[in-house]
Structures are given as C-alpha cells and as structure tokens.
Amino acid sequence: MSKESQLRALVNQKLIEMGERERLKELLRARLIECGWKDQLKAHCKALVPDSVKKELLQRIRAFLAQHATL
C-alpha cells in the first residue's frame, strides 16, 4: 500500500534527519558484537560455502603453487 510505504519513507527520513538512525545503528553494532553474533555469523558464512566451490578453488591454488614452485 502506497500510503504505508509513503509513511515508512517519511519516518525513515525523519529518523535520518534527527540523527536517530545513526545512533540506532551504532547501538545495534555494539550489541551484536557483545553477544558474539558477528563471530557466529562469520563462522556460519565460512561453513556456508558449498563444498564444491571450496574444492574447485583449492584445486586452482595447488596448481598455481606447483606451477610457480620457485618464488
């Protein structure tokens, strides 16, 4: 509904103007770090890389090292 989206836009604008958005962002960042969310997310993302993608990349790297053994 456009009125709602309009409303949202308006509210966001207000938030930014008054600097409140910035404050909220900082607060969120601090809290997420405190509770370890960021580290968890990092680990999770690393795990999320599918095996196939990982294997392919490792292959490429080994080939490169073999090629340029003397650095």
Place this chain on the structure above:
Amino acid sequence: MKMEAMSLSGLDNTKLEALAHDIYSDLVEDACLGLCFEVHRAVKQGYFFLDETDQDSMKDFEIVDQPGVDIFGQVYNQWKNKECVCPNCSRSIAASRFAPHLEKCLGMGRNSSRIANRRIASSNNMSKSESDQEDNDDINDNDWSYGSEKKAKKRKSDKVFLRSLKQPVLLNPNSPRRSKSLKHKNGELNNNVNTDPYKYNYNSGISYETLGPEELRSLLTTQCGVISEHTKKMCTRSLRCPQHTDEQRRTVRVFLPGPSASTLPDVDAVVESDGYDVSDGQALMNRLQWDGSSDISPSDSASSKASTNNSDSKKPKKKKKPSLGLSSSGTGGTGGGTGGGPGTAGSGSSSQGVLSLPSRKKKPKLPAPPTPSIYDDMN
C-alpha cells in the same frame, strides 16, 4: 517537496508493529553489510585468520607478570651495572658513560678538540708566565698542581681572552700560585692589575677568599671590588664602574681587609691632586686615606655615635677636597678646616674617626700610630 501531514496516531497497533519491524530489519541489514565490509578488508589485509593461532604459540606471547621484568619479559636495567673495557686506555668504564669516554679517549667528537686546544693554550700561557718565577716548584708539589689545574680550568677563559688580546700573560692575580710570588713582586703585580681592567672587558670576578691581604689591598686600590651577591666574586671593573655605587665599594673595603685597606676617595684624590705639588699630593693622599677610612665607618654602622658627625660630612667632603687639601697643606695640624674633615677637629677628628672604625671592627689598636706621623709631615 510537498509533505503530506501524516499522523502515526491514526494507525492501529499491528500496523505500528509492522512499521517498527521494518525499520529494525533495515538496521540489521546495514549491520550485515558492515560486517561484510570488515571481513573483506580483513581478508585483503591478511589478518583474517589471525584469531586461529594454536595454543602453543599463544603460550609464548602471554603477558608476563613477574617483578623486575616488563610485560614482555624483558629486564629493564640489564645494562646498568655492566662495565666495558675501553679498547684505547684499557680502563673499565660504566656502560652509560662509555660513549662519552670513548669520544674523549680517542680524541674524536666535537668537544675533545676544543678541550685539547684550550689545554694547550693554557699550558702555554702558564709556562710562559711562570718560567722565570719560583712557581715552578709548585708543579712538583702534587697538591698544588692538582688544585691549580682545577682552577686553571675555570680561569681558562680569562687566559684565552688575554691571549687573543696579545697581553703579557700575567693575568691571574687571584690564582693561588700568585700569593707566593706576590711578596717579591708587589710592584709588578700592581702594574699588571692596573692594566687588566682597562685592557680587557671580560667581566669575570675574583673570589675574595683566595686573595692574600696584600693582593686584596692592591686590588682594592685599582678595581671596584664590589662583591656580587650570586657569584660571591669581586667586580674587576674600574673604581668608577657604573654597575656599583660608591657605597658598595666602601662596604667592601670595610668588610674585607683590615682598616689599613685603601679606600675609594683615592680615585678622586688622585684625579684632583694633579693640580698640586707632588709632596702635597702625596700628603693629601695619605691624609685622605685616613679620612676615607673614617668615612667608611659611618656608612656602615648606625650604632656608633661618632658616625653622625661623619655621615654629615660625607658629601661635602667629596666636593671640598681641594679646599681640604689647601687648608691641610696650609694649616697643618688644625686639619680639616671647614667641612672637609669628619668632625673637623683636625687630627683629633681623624683619630676619632679612625677610632670609630676599629670600634666597629673590634680592633682598637690599629690606626692610631700612623696619624701623628701624617700631621708631622704636613707640619
């Protein structure tokens, strides 16, 4: 931009909730984006895997908490007590002093050449001036030579100055060696002392403690001699030096030597006696010496009653010296005539003045004998 007036109060709760959630998820997306940027930077800079060190290497770099050692485990004053052996002179030198010592020892570095030049200059001066005096035996005496070396270092600048002015080097009337030769060479020394203040402007002082009584007297006849508060040295400028008043000079002359010391008015007397016959001038000077010394007394002591007389006549005395001289030469025994003499009672006054001086100094015997002889001469 056209703003439509929208009110949040019109919405119901669920809608408000939805709105709030939306705003929240926006913020979380931003946070994730931020994380992505951080990781990307870490990977690019190569510190992404740093948190994965193994336990063993973690142990190596643990914080150290022992006494006497910093948190890295290093000892702070490890080299404090170490001593090094100098390769040049084979002495054992403390580590912190090693570098400057090496500089001096090897003769390299900025200061060492300067010091060497100075030493050469001063040893040249010393050997030149004292080769014909009997101070050479001082050199053999260990104590003296040590002390003189130390003093020589301090007076070094005096000698260097004189050297540059191409003076005959007999500069230091105040060096301890001087006092031995002084008795024989009083006249010479006087001459040199006379020339010094006029020929060089180096305004160092002389420490009155090292002067013998004769040196002191000769100094005071020619130089200002006022002792500076901070350096405890005597001013070596002329008797009319603008830095010090006559009051100060009189004070010094009372303070330091015995009452037989020469006094300020000598300068004026010398200046003004040019107009008189030599004999009269001499007598005048002698007379004025005593008058001067009696003058000193009033300026110093507030207690002596005789001083009131004298203090009055202080200024008139200076101006009326010619008249004093004339009257003294003319009238002889009646002495000071008008205002010249302190107390103006002739020999009586001067003896009185002179006696007031020793009363201050607690040396009652001194000036009495010479006074009659002066008046005898004049008579």
